[in-house]
Amino acid sequence: MNSVLFAAIDIGSNAVRLLIKSVDPGDTTETFTKVLMVRVPLRLGQESFVSGKISDEKAKQLLRLMKAFKQLIKIYDITDYRVCATAAMREAKNSKALVNKIHKETNLKIEIISGQEEASIIYESHFADSLNKELNYIYVDVGGGSTEISIIVNRELVESKSYDIGTVRLLNNKVKAGEYDRLNAELSELKEQYKFNDIIGSGGNILKLNSLAKVRKNNKLTLYKLQTLNETLKQYTVDELITFYKLKPDRADVITHAASIYIDVAKGIGANNIIVPTIGLADGIIHILYMKWKVEKRKKGKLKAEEFVEVEEPVVLV
Numbered sequence: 001m002n003s004v005l006f007a008a009i010d011i012g013s014n015a016v017r018l019l020i021k022s023v024d025p026g027d028t029t030e031t032f033t034k035v036l037m038v039r040v041p042l043r044l045g046q047e048s049f050v051s052g053k054i055s056d057e058k059a060k061q062l063l064r065l066m067k068a069f070k071q072l073i074k075i076y077d078i079t080d081y082r083v084c085a086t087a088a089m090r091e092a093k094n095s096k097a098l099v100n101k102i103h104k105e106t107n108l109k110i111e112i113i114s115g116q117e118e119a120s121i122i123y124e125s126h127f128a129d130s131l132n133k134e135l136n137y138i139y140v141d142v143g144g145g146s147t148e149i150s151i152i153v154n155r156e157l158v159e160s161k162s163y164d165i166g167t168v169r170l171l172n173n174k175v176k177a178g179e180y181d182r183l184n185a186e187l188s189e190l191k192e193q194y195k196f197n198d199i200i201g202s203g204g205n206i207l208k209l210n211s212l213a214k215v216r217k218n219n220k221l222t223l224y225k226l227q228t229l230n231e232t233l234k235q236y237t238v239d240e241l242i243t244f245y246k247l248k249p250d251r252a253d254v255i256t257h258a259a260s261i262y263i264d265v266a267k268g269i270g271a272n273n274i275i276v277p278t279i280g281l282a283d284g285i286i287h288i289l290y291m292k293w294k295v296e297k298r299k300k301g302k303l304k305a306e307e308f309v310e311v312e313e314p315v316v317l318v
Contacts, residue, residue, distance in 0.1 A: 004079045004293065005035060008285035009069055011085035011110065013045030013144030013168050014250060015204070016062070018069045019282035020076055023290060025297075032286075035076065039204075040065055041250035044088035045144045045168035053093045063102055070106045080289045083110045084281065086118055087145025087166060115162020119148035122202060124284035127277050128155045136194045138269055141202045141280065142261045144168035144254070147183075149265065151190065152200075161186065165261060167205065167254035187268030198273045199266050202280045205258030208251060210276040220273035223266045230259040 003022045010017045020036040042062060047055050054062070066083075073081055089095045089112045099110045113121070122141050131137060131152065139150040145166040151158045163183050169175045190196075198220065201210075206221075213229050215221050233241065233256050241252040262274060 004290075005076055006286045006289045006293075007073050007076070007078045007081035008282035008289070009066075009081070009083040009108075010280070010282045010285070011044070011062070011083065011089060012281075013048070013086060013088035013146075013166055014043055014254065015039050015041045015144075016044075016065055017282055018072060019286065020072075020078065021283075021286050025294070032290075036072070037282075038069075038072070041248070043144070043168065043250060044092070045166065046172065048088040048092040049145065049169050049174040050172050052091065054088070054095070054098060059094075059098050059101075062098070063105060066102050066106050066108055070108055080293060082285050082289060083108050084118075084121070084285060085110050085112045086143060086281070087115070087164070088168075090114070091145070115146050115148060115164075116160050118146070118281060119150050119160035119162055120157070121284040121288065122148060122279075122281050123150045123152075123157045123160070124287045127200065127279050128152050128157070131155055131200075135198070136196050137198055137200055137275075138190070138196055138265065138271070139200045139202070140262060140265050142167065142205060142258050143203060147261055147265075151194070153194065167257040167261075170257040170260075171254055183264070184268060187265065191269045194269075196269045196271045198275050199262070199269070199271045201262050201274045201276050203258065204280075205251065205255050206262060206274065206276055207278060208247070208255060209259055209262075210274075212245060215276070220275055223263065223272050223274065226259060226266075226274065227263055230256055230263065233259070 003024045005020055005022045007018065007020045018038045021032050022035050023032050042058065044054055044058060047058055095112060103109055123139060133155050137152040139152060141148045143166050145168060147163045147165045148160065150160045164179050165175050165183060209226060209229060210221050213221055213225050236244065238252045241247045242249060247255065266274060
């Protein structure tokens with residue numbers, strides 16, 4: 001059977017991403033391959049968290065971007081796709097009108113998902129399949145508007161939680177004190193209930209932090225190394241981080257906020273290390289689409305039951 005392609009659009013608070021992956025279904029182990037990943041730093045949360053709405057100019061930019069993504073989906077002959085929006089769109093007063101306008105002009109249906117659904121979708125990346133079944137983990141995804149955590153026991157998702165704590169919120173001083181209280185209290189409860197050695201971190205910021213810390217492939221980022229790196233980064237201005245560390249502007253002004261959240265979670269549950277796979281919300285969306293496709297094919301008798309594993313390939317940027 002020829003390879004099939006699936007696409008995911010993640011409308012985040014800091015950036016909007018299009019991910020396309022291909023898979024070769026068959027009787028043997030299947031391999032997922034990244035075909036294309038486009039990231040555009042629209043930073044919708046900058047307005048949504050401050051003014052409570054997305055400006056006309058940002059709305060126009062998002063519409064143009066969705067039109068471009070729709071054309072890419074057509075060019076790559078995608079089998080199925082899904083568009084999900086997170087915290088910034090959840091909070092914007094005019095998000096419903098914007099979603100309707102984009103649907104009318106592009107026929108793309110945008111789903112504004114809850115924080116808990118976001119956490120559950122991220123878990124569907126199936127990275128947990130490779131974890132030690134005897135250990136417990138907390139999967140942490142830090143975004144611009146929220147932080148999602150999933151508790152994994154025996155490779156199974158036990159519970160997902162979402163907190164309105166994100167890098168763009170912190171940048172604009174828009175995180176409510178009570179939200180940190182809730183996070184710390186619930187982490188303390190989890191620490192009493194389970195023993196954790198590692199957390200799993202996902203998101204662009206932890207990937208960059210892992211790279212800056214010069215962690216070798218398949219090694220863990222230690223909490224000590226992350227804390228040391230974060231203290232070093234905090235000594236520089238945003239312009240200096242861009243110059244000395246070659247960070248993009250939309251990464252440079254939030255990366256220490258992201259590091260602090262990962263550090264807080266690791267400390268809160270007593271973890272010493274962070275595992276950093278290259279997965280996120282878009283990967284989970286694609287896995288869900290693929291499983292749905294497999295079920296439909298099996299019902300029609302066109303596909304045998306088999307297992308699959310994902311192999312990460314270099315991201316192709318445009």
